[in-house]
Amino acid sequence: MASTPSYKRVLLKLSGEALMGDKGFGIDSAVVERVAGEVVEARRLGVEVGIVVGGGNIFRGVKVAAEGGDRTTGDYLGMLATVMNGLSIRSAIEKLGVRARVFSAIDMPVVCSTFTQRDARKAFEDGSIVIFVGGTGNPFFTTDSGAALRAAEMGCDGIFKGTQVDGVYSADPKKDPTAERYETLSHQEVLSRGLEVMDAAAIALARDNRIPVIVFSIHQPGAFVDVLKGEGRCTRIAD
Ligand SMILES: Nc1ncnc2c1ncn2[C@@H]1O[C@H](COP(=O)(O)OP(=O)(O)O)[C@@H](O)[C@H]1O
Numbered sequence: 001m002a003s004t005p006s007y008k009r010v011l012l013k014l015s016g017e018a019l020m021g022d023k024g025f026g027i028d029s030a031v032v033e034r035v036a037g038e039v040v041e042a043r044r045l046g047v048e049v050g051i052v053v054g055g056g057n058i059f060r061g062v063k064v065a066a067e068g069g070d071r072t073t074g075d076y077l078g079m080l081a082t083v084m085n086g087l088s089i090r091s092a093i094e095k096l097g098v099r100a101r102v103f104s105a106i107d108m109p110v111v112c113s114t115f116t117q118r119d120a121r122k123a124f125e126d127g128s129i130v131i132f133v134g135g136t137g138n139p140f141f142t143t144d145s146g147a148a149l150r151a152a153e154m155g156c157d158g159i160f161k162g163t164q165v166d167g168v169y170s171a172d173p174k175k176d177p178t179a180e181r182y183e184t185l186s187h188q189e190v191l192s193r194g195l196e197v198m199d200a201a202a203i204a205l206a207r208d209n210r211i212p213v214i215v216f217s218i219h220q221p222g223a224f225v226d227v228l229k230g231e232g233r234c235t236r237i238a239d
């Protein structure tokens with residue numbers, strides 16, 4: 001087992017819901033501070049870290065649609081929610097003395113930088129933690145797809161999905177207590193078995209760009225750095 005990370009540049013996908021901690025809604029600053037500390041630790045180990053953050057702790061477009069509202073408006077609200085999360089992660093990282101930049105898929109220059117591949121790549125090269133918000137900038141997508149897209153654009157060598165569960169299971173472990181966890185899977189197996197830990201568009205994009213996806217629990221303190229070192233509990237999806 002390796003004790004120093006072999007990854008050069010990774011994309012951490014942070015579930016929006018994970019950021020609310022036990023609060024049931026919104027942002028729990030204790031969770032954000034802990035996660036920021038782990039990202040900074042990874043950076044100090046020499047890994048360049050980009051973050052795509054979700055928005056499910058504040059808003060989800062599908063929920064609006066299920067209640068009879070307009071899906072596209074709901075999705076834009078969801079994308080705006082990711083901006084709020086990204087700004088709070090930036091503050092927490094900067095408090096630890098590390099530079100962080102926020103790039104949004106939706107132009108809002110007073111609040112943060114507009115995403116361009118060139119500027120974001122430069123931010124990595126300057127040693128910043130790079131936070132991507134606004135998902136893909138399009139309704140009917142998810143931040144998982146945003147994570148796969150940014151990972152491909154930034155030349156990341158891994159997507160680390162920090163989620164509610166500690167890996168990919170044979171069925172949703174929150175609904176089926178008999179579900180079994182996989183250590184490894186191929187992208188194609190995730191798709192053909194209909195395993196729903198990440199949406200199919202995101203898995204297909206990662207497969208086509210040969211980017212491994214590592215699924216781990218963001219609730220487990222220290223797990224991000226452990227899985228970067230190849231030591232933690234996770235499922236590795238790679239061909
Ligand atoms: N086969 C599966 N293996 C692991 N988790 C699964 C599976 N199917 C569904 N899930 C669910 O996928 C979710 C992924 O977490 P997260 O990314 O936070 O969800 P979301 O994208 O809905 O916010 C987990 O909460 C888990 O219960």
Ligand SMILES: O=c1ccn([C@@H]2O[C@H](COP(=O)(O)OP(=O)(O)O)[C@@H](O)[C@H]2O)c(=O)[nH]1
Binds near residue numbers: 015
């Ligand atoms: O490219 C994107 C990314 C996100 N969203 C919207 O933003 C919400 C929050 O993102 P997501 O559900 O992926 O966040 P997470 O599950 O990680 O908290 C989604 O429900 C969508 O409504 C979107 O429309 N396009």
